[in-house]
Ligand code: SF4
């Protein structure tokens with residue numbers, strides 16, 4: 697199936713693109729367009745034209761990963777389009793097809809999946825002190841290493857229930873709650889997305 701038809705199977709694409717008149721209002725209100733080489737109007741024009749090579753270029757490039765998914769564009773489009781939804785559909789297809797590995801921004805999905813997604817599935821926390829690889833965060837300097845080394849005493853002073861049973865910050869999440877969380881990931885398609893990310897990745 698060609699890429700345009702695959703996009704049409706995504707409800708976010710159907711909902712996000714009705715008919716674009718190229719007015720550029722979405723780009724004018726888009727916060728990401730202020731900071732990056734990013735133009736939602738151009739993305740919508742490309743997918744509306746339906747040229748396979750141009751859609752492939754979107755899926756293999758950095759552009760689609762600049763959107764902040766704030767949906768400001770949804771509130772202003774005079775034709776009821778939502779470029780943010782179209783970008784979500786493009787990101788999904790980029791991951792499903794493995795094309796996400798061809799851009800630097802796209803490859804960041806691997807880190808997000810492994811450092812946030814996997815932690816949530818294992819512990820119920822998206823950032824888990826015991827598992828942070830501080831070498832991946834040189835921007836933090838020595839702070840996180842110091843924090844990890846002294847975690848037990850710091851968290852006791854803060855009143856956290858670190859690794860403990862029952863209520864409280866950083867408590868151990870019960871087996872029943874973890875099972876429920878994994879079921880949510882499964883039903884919403886997050887597990888499938890994680891599988892697609894790992895399948896195409898050779899790192
Ligand atoms: S605001 Fe709507 S109609 Fe205007 S360029 Fe953006 S998507 Fe197209």
Ligand code: SF4
Nearest residue numbers: 726763764767769780
């Ligand atoms: S959802 Fe994305 S494209 Fe739309 S305004 Fe926000 S950052 Fe821009």
